[in-house]
Amino acid sequence: MSELKVAEAFKNMLIEASTPLIAPHIEGVFAVFQLKHKPQTSWISVDEQLPSESGRYWCYVEYQSDLAKSSYQWNCFFGVVEKVFHVDGCGGRVTHWMPLPEPPLNKQDR
Known part of the structure; x- marks a missing residue:
């Protein structure tokens, strides 16, 4: 399983265990993680x-x-x-x- 898929599974687990006020912050942290781990597509x-x-x-x-x-x-x-x-x-x-x-x-x- 890729690092990104593991992180997404962990994010989903955290969201399920969190309150509605915390869930958007978890989504924000995951969005930053995705940007940092986005594959490079240009030289x-x-x-x-x-x-x-x-x-x-x-x-x-x-x-x-x-x-x-x-x-x-x-x-x-x-x-x-x-x-x-x-x-x-x-x-x-x-x-x-x-x-x-x-x-x-x-x-x-x-």
């Missing part, structure tokens, strides 16, 4: 922001060879200590990134 420039945690990210990579300039998208590792994206031997420079999407669910997980 983030490395000049504007780097990831706050080490891990794998979807990256837009530019590569310059002797013949031409090209670009591609790649699953890269970001090291938060050294503040560097590792392009795994393909070369190039990461210009933009975003979190990886959630993996697909199997039929039994739905």
